[in-house]
Amino acid sequence: MSKDSSFIVERSTRLSAAAGIAAAVLVVVLAFGPLLFSANIVDSLTTLFIYLILSVMWNALAGYAGLVSVGQQAFFGLGAYFAIELSYHGVGVYPALLLGALLAGILSLPISPLMLRLRGGEFAIGMWVVAELAHLLVVLDPLINGETGASLIALNAFSPDHRRAYNYWMALATAVMLLTVVFMLLRGRLGASVQAIRDDEDAAKSVGVRVLAGKRIIFFLAAFGCALAGTLWLATSITFQPNTYFGIQWTAYMIFMVLVGGLGTFEGAIVGGVIFFLIEYMFGATGVWYLIGLGATAIVFALFLPRGLWGTLEDRWRIRLLPVGYSLRMPSADADAPDAAAAARERRPTPASLDKHDIAASNSIPARPR
Amino acid sequence: MSLLAVEQLDARHGLLQAVRGVTFTVAAGETLALVGANGAGKTTLLRTIAGAHRPFGGRILFDGIDVTAVPAYARLRTGIALVPEGRRLFNGMTVKENLLVAGAYGNSGPWTLDTVLDAFPLLRPRLNNRAGTLSGGEQQATAIGRALMTNPKLLLLDEVSLGLAPIAVEAVYRSLEALIKVGATILLVEQDIGRALGVATRVACMLEGRIILAKDAKDVTREQVTEAYFGLQRARRVTS
Amino acid sequence: MIWITQLLNGVLLGGYYALLACGLSFMFGVMRIINLAHGDLAILCACVVFFIADQTGISPFVALIVALPLMAAIGFWLQRLMLERSLRGGMLVPLLTTFGLAIVIENGLFEYFGADSRSLAPYIGDFAFDSWAIPGNIYIGSLALLIFAVAVVLLGGLKLFLTHTSLGRAIRATAEDPDTAGLVGINARYVYAVAAAIAVASAGLAGVFLAMRETFSPYSGPTQLIFAFEAVVIGGIGSLSGTLVGGIVLGIAQTFGAQINPQGFLIAGHVVFLVVLAGRLAAGALQARGGLHRLFARRS
Numbered sequence: 001m002s003k004d005s006s007f008i009v010e011r012s013t014r015l016s017a018a019a020g021i022a023a024a025v026l027v028v029v030l031a032f033g034p035l036l037f038s039a040n041i042v043d044s045l046t047t048l049f050i051y052l053i054l055s056v057m058w059n060a061l062a063g064y065a066g067l068v069s070v071g072q073q074a075f076f077g078l079g080a081y082f083a084i085e086l087s088y089h090g091v092g093v094y095p096a097l098l099l100g101a102l103l104a105g106i107l108s109l110p111i112s113p114l115m116l117r118l119r120g121g122e123f124a125i126g127m128w129v130v131a132e133l134a135h136l137l138v139v140l141d142p143l144i145n146g147e148t149g150a151s152l153i154a155l156n157a158f159s160p161d162h163r164r165a166y167n168y169w170m171a172l173a174t175a176v177m178l179l180t181v182v183f184m185l186l187r188g189r190l191g192a193s194v195q196a197i198r199d200d201e202d203a204a205k206s207v208g209v210r211v212l213a214g215k216r217i218i219f220f221l222a223a224f225g226c227a228l229a230g231t232l233w234l235a236t237s238i239t240f241q242p243n244t245y246f247g248i249q250w251t252a253y254m255i256f257m258v259l260v261g262g263l264g265t266f267e268g269a270i271v272g273g274v275i276f277f278l279i280e281y282m283f284g285a286t287g288v289w290y291l292i293g294l295g296a297t298a299i300v301f302a303l304f305l306p307r308g309l310w311g312t313l314e315d316r317w318r319i320r321l322l323p324v325g326y327s328l329r330m331p332s333a334d335a336d337a338p339d340a341a342a343a344a345r346e347r348r349p350t351p352a353s354l355d356k357h358d359i360a361a362s363n364s365i366p367a368r369p370r
Numbered sequence: 371m372s373l374l375a376v377e378q379l380d381a382r383h384g385l386l387q388a389v390r391g392v393t394f395t396v397a398a399g400e401t402l403a404l405v406g407a408n409g410a411g412k413t414t415l416l417r418t419i420a421g422a423h424r425p426f427g428g429r430i431l432f433d434g435i436d437v438t439a440v441p442a443y444a445r446l447r448t449g450i451a452l453v454p455e456g457r458r459l460f461n462g463m464t465v466k467e468n469l470l471v472a473g474a475y476g477n478s479g480p481w482t483l484d485t486v487l488d489a490f491p492l493l494r495p496r497l498n499n500r501a502g503t504l505s506g507g508e509q510q511a512t513a514i515g516r517a518l519m520t521n522p523k524l525l526l527l528d529e530v531s532l533g534l535a536p537i538a539v540e541a542v543y544r545s546l547e548a549l550i551k552v553g554a555t556i557l558l559v560e561q562d563i564g565r566a567l568g569v570a571t572r573v574a575c576m577l578e579g580r581i582i583l584a585k586d587a588k589d590v591t592r593e594q595v596t597e598a599y600f601g602l603q604r605a606r607r608v609t610s
Numbered sequence: 611m612i613w614i615t616q617l618l619n620g621v622l623l624g625g626y627y628a629l630l631a632c633g634l635s636f637m638f639g640v641m642r643i644i645n646l647a648h649g650d651l652a653i654l655c656a657c658v659v660f661f662i663a664d665q666t667g668i669s670p671f672v673a674l675i676v677a678l679p680l681m682a683a684i685g686f687w688l689q690r691l692m693l694e695r696s697l698r699g700g701m702l703v704p705l706l707t708t709f710g711l712a713i714v715i716e717n718g719l720f721e722y723f724g725a726d727s728r729s730l731a732p733y734i735g736d737f738a739f740d741s742w743a744i745p746g747n748i749y750i751g752s753l754a755l756l757i758f759a760v761a762v763v764l765l766g767g768l769k770l771f772l773t774h775t776s777l778g779r780a781i782r783a784t785a786e787d788p789d790t791a792g793l794v795g796i797n798a799r800y801v802y803a804v805a806a807a808i809a810v811a812s813a814g815l816a817g818v819f820l821a822m823r824e825t826f827s828p829y830s831g832p833t834q835l836i837f838a839f840e841a842v843v844i845g846g847i848g849s850l851s852g853t854l855v856g857g858i859v860l861g862i863a864q865t866f867g868a869q870i871n872p873q874g875f876l877i878a879g880h881v882v883f884l885v886v887l888a889g890r891l892a893a894g895a896l897q898a899r900g901g902l903h904r905l906f907a908r909r910s
């Protein structure tokens with residue numbers, strides 16, 4: 001390394017500060033949603049918030065902690081189920097929605113030591129088994145009437161207009177809270193350690209990252225978040241059919257949103273959620289071809305645009321609106337940088353080692369001797 | 371005409387350039403010893419010649435044919451075999467299977483399971499043991515035998531004495547000398563300069579990705595090679 | 611005698627699971643891919659055979675002559691066109707792409723075949739219901755016995771293939787170290803594609819047997835994937851004989867579970883899977899701390 005090459009480590013740029021302010025303003029405006037928008041729009045936005053929660057949660061799991069779960073519907077369904085049980089036992093309906101999600105989240109704690117020791121695909125299917133088992137056990141409860149399901153009747157105490165507004169506010173508040181928590185967590189120590197785990201679990205362990213502890217926090221958060229999404233879904237649809245709530249399509253949606261937006265980028269998950277919402281809004285969830293399209297798009301993105309739309313933009317224009325990481329900046333436009341960037345572009349890495357080399361390449365840019 | 375001709379070869383790991391514009395030839399029947407400090411780029415050069423590493427620039431001609439773009443498995447059939455650094459045996463398979471798996475995809479020729487075992491008799495009693503359970507010397511013999519099973523015209527050997535007990539090194543080199551006597555063409559990477567000069571007809575020394583010295587073994591002293599090895603000439607040039 | 615009959619049924623059902631799991635385990639062993647579309651590929655083959663039998667009246671057993679090579683070809687090109695590229699993206703990408711594939715296959719089948727449950731049983735005549743009586747008033751279904759026999763032959767044959775043929779050895783060498791395999795002349799891309807062909811064809815065979823045994827629908831795939839995975843994990847990943855044991859344990863658990871409660875069939879299977887998993891992890895954790903031995907020694 002040449003000693004004279006210095007560069008600035010930075011976290012927020014002028015752009016990201018502006019983005020932060022814009023986000024805050026947007027949230028304030030959205031808070032007045034039920035007073036400003038038509039009933040249809042309020043309902044749609046509620047759905048959007050739920051999708052955003054799911055997308056950000058799955059991205060935290062897979063994109064940051066490297067945990068590809070195809071069983072998050074377990075918590076989605078369990079949250080809704082617990083809410084129904086609690087409400088049936090006399091808990092107020094909105095508190096029941098929150099508590100139900102919390103219970104489902106807590107249930108993830110005893111599951112996590114077992115699941116988190118599984119790696120890669122084993123974890124994926126292991127979670128799927130958990131979801132199936134949760135589904136089967138919930139159906140055994142007489143209150144649920146088998147696959148017929150049950151309703152959150154207590155919600156009928158509210159007029160449709162009030163219900164709509166409450167659901168909207170609850171969804172908005174939940175989404176903002178969860179997004180903020182994930183953002184703060186990823187920005188902090190945990191973010192760095194879970195990403196180290198994702199990139200190379202053994203190496204992370206060897207430099208003293210507490211692998212299991214980091215994963216467990218993300219796992220709990222994702223369980224709780226998906227459970228909240230489930231109870232919110234229950235609040236908007238009132239009926240609980242086990243088949244729908246424990247269905248694998250939720251995982252398909254989450255994978256689609258995260259892959260299209262950008263796996264492992266905070267903004268990407270949000271972008272993916274919005275895109276998914278718009279596609280559903282415009283084309284309607286028209287059954288089979290819709291799902292085939294989602295699956296095929298996920299394949300195409302995973303193969304050809306693995307960083308998703310946002311990640312690709314970010315790489316190309318070097319923009320970070322809501323930076324969870326750090327970025328390096330040369331103090332002045334020195335002659336080395338474009339030169340090195342050109343070298344980076346024309347190098348032909350061996351296929352087996354694409355990823356690591358990309359990292360090595362970006363690290364060695366300022367270090368090239370003249 | 372030379373059997374192997376390497377022209378202006380560049381090889382990289384990401385942005386790190388491990389081999390820089392290397393040019394040399396190996397004639398049939400010759401034994402070229404390649405020496406150089408750790409990280410000089412010897413392994414990268416051998417792997418690039420064998421096709422296991424994609425070059426960034428330059429050409430590799432083998433038997434007069436440009437093999438630069440030929441993948442490793444096909445390059446083997448043109449007659450290049452590499453005994454990789456660290457042996458890299460298939461540890462879950464038996465010694466016999468390690469030998470047979472290479473024999474099945476290589477060329478036919480004098481080397482068969484029987485002739486390889488004649489050359490390395492220490493492997494006979496171990497034929498049905500898993501490669502992972504062998505001693506270092508036995509593993510190295512298996513690795514060389516595995517390469518021979520493909521009946522190569524050029525044998526690339528990367529630090530065959532690494533991690534072996536002195537007796538085992540002795541045994542490995544005795545079998546190498548036997549190979550050389552029957553006319554094998556060998557490109558050998560060796561850390562021990564004395565040993566390298568002992569078997570080789572020519573010596574090349576690598577420093578920071580470049581070949582900075584290439585001479586007939588008989589025309590070069592141990593001191594000259596050592597100097598090149600540590601890059602002392604360059605150091606002298608810089609200070610003067 | 612009901613329990614003995616159930617035990618035998620469980621064992622035979624285990625043969626089906628072993629057959630189903632074999633391809634999943636094989637693909638993981640060779641390419642380190644857990645194929646989330648495994649179950650759906652099985653169902654795809656069942657649909658193909660159903661289509662042939664239904665349209666032409668040809669026996670499903672004969673239709674396999676067309677269907678299995680077709681599945682092998684699908685596996686081969688799946689590897690070449692999709693999995694190979696996925697693998698280059700790291701550990702997680704194959705999961706995402708095979709999951710996407712699963713969604714596409716399921717819904718594609720739904721589009722062409724509709725949601726109805728179907729079965730191949732009517733197309734194989736009495737064979738679907740035939741059973742052998744053995745002393746003690748115990749009956750064994752001939753189809754279940756055939757499936758078990760096929761599973762044993764297939765697993766055993768695969769093992770022989772891997773140890774005694776040069777292609778088999780090449781597959782093992784590539785599984786262990788694809789880079790070095792190239793250095794001994796093995797074309798790893800081709801070997802991977804062959805392994806995928808074997809895995810997908812065996813999944814297809816299992817799917818057809820499923821369709822003969824009971825009913826299936828376009829959405830039956832995920833359940834089959836889960837069963838296969840459970841059998842593999844119970845038996846120990848990467849071991850072919852372990853897969854047979856795992857399948858049998860799962861089969862017995864499910865058959866006994868069904869005796870207790872109609873839902874018990876599935877629940878018992880999942881629970882046994884989780885218990886085995888927990889047991890193995892606990893044993894591993896104990897081992898890491900120095901075994902049972904140390905645990906007691908430290909107390910004193």
Ligand SMILES: Nc1ncnc2c1ncn2[C@@H]1O[C@H](COP(=O)(O)OP(=O)(O)OP(=O)(O)O)[C@@H](O)[C@H]1O
Nearest residue numbers: 383386388406407408409410411412413414415455
């Ligand atoms: N897989 C790799 N990824 C990144 N860099 C590598 C890799 N392999 C080697 N290098 C780097 O390339 C340079 C040359 O390494 P190489 O292994 O070819 O040297 P060598 O002469 O064989 O050394 P040794 O005597 O230690 O075996 C070194 O700086 C090394 O750090």
Ligand SMILES: [Mg+2]
Nearest residue numbers: 412413414455
């Ligand atoms: Mg080396």
